[in-house]
Amino acid sequence: MRRLIFTLFLTGLISFAAKAQLWEVGVNGGGAGYIGDLNQHNPFKMSGPAYGGFIKHNFTSHYSLKVQYMHGIIAGADSTSKYQEDYNRNLSFRTPIDEGALIGEFNLLSYRPGLDRNAFTPYFFIGVGFVSYNPTAKYQGDVYELRSVMTEGQAAPYKNVAVTVPYGVGFKYNFLRNMSVIADMGYRTAFTDYLDDVSGNYADKTKFTNPVSLALSDRTGERSGLYTGSVGTQRGDGRAKDGYMFFTLSLTFTFLNDKCYFER
Template identity: 50%
Template sequence: MPKRLLFVLLVSICTVASAQTWEVGVGVGGAGYIGDLNTNPVKPSGLSGGLFFKRNFNGYLAARLNLAAGQISGYDSKSNDQQQRDRNLSFTDPLKEASLVAEFNFMKYIPDAGKNKYTPYIFVGGGITQYTPRTKYKGGTYSLRDIMTEGQSIPYKKSAIVVPYGAGFKYNFAGKWTVGAELGYRYTNTDYLDDVSGVYPDKSKLVTAPQKVLSDRSGENTGVFTGSPGSQRGDFKAHDTYMFGWFTLSYTFVTQKCYYEN
């Protein structure tokens, strides 16, 4: 009996140790955003990609570091809503993100050694993103943060805290190689991914020409400007959200020779 217990214990230790494996991968796909210029949660507006490094603690739980970049954009001129088309604002925003998430597999998943060749999964975590909304006007590109289009006394921050969350599906297609697809959203603590948040400023108090021109673009095509001081410019929601949808490819490194599934 003691020998049998010792054998079970050794096998268990080997299993736990070997299951603590490293994984490295890449992801490419689309990017989108939900904010003052768009409310469609699955509408892509740019591309995204990145690297990830993962520590698999067992067949169910892992910690993943993401280093990602993408670009989101929005154009009132392409909206189905007449009020947004009249507002006529637009932006593009390159994002750079670093995040750490916990990943949970619904099925026990160990590439090249486990019984399950695939599993759905979910993830949640925290991170930070750098953002720089820009717009084009008469052939030039302008940084909207520096212009302070809503009459701010100081520019808003260059970075925001993000809470990544989402779901995906992975498949062990060959040896220790895994392919997958995931859709992840990033809830942020800023409302300025698109440079639009509150109300129109009083143009008489704006100092620079770009401020006066880019704060209210409603009359560019008609000559009739509708952005009266204090009237609604944004949707008054406190936070913007962005999305990365990726196809992924990764390789798992086994760190123990006694890689074994009981």
């Protein structure tokens, strides 16, 4: 249903943009990555695909504002870690994420597709939005939604929507009057520590009534049979927020005419 609403919304925006000036529409695709409790050291590690679309208004040749939707997959597994402590913890997750954001872009050079001397420009961006997430994990051949099994002994499931702050850098190149290609690298600070379902300490195992919750709360002994996740000891990395990133290529179409640009 969420994707259907977005599709209808984007279709309406494109229909409006086609009648306007100084508007752009675009699609993008690339990779998604994650920084958090199961990847504390590698900010460039990609873990899944990403794709989306946006509509943008160019206020000047240096500043624009866009509404963007992105879908991606982030994942992590302690079994791939080179750090022994993380390897022994043996947690894993896979999280589909959906992001909607309002983002301001700031071109370092004057950039007017098809009209300016500069056919390219570096730029940076910052914005605000929301992200919905639903971490899952495999256990004995089945996939479980970790939020609902409450692996850290929560009294209720944590929220699955959080505020997010996108920021990053990119490069634009206008290769044909109305058409441009954009490469960007954007990080996000998410105001949640549960993108990976890992945040606090190991819970008291005697409090679990669901055997799946108990099994997924402490996976340290799945290889050795010796479970070391003692109640109250650290399960996560101690940081209050997770992060994620998108590395994407975008293809854009600009609705413009000479008059609207030269009058600026």
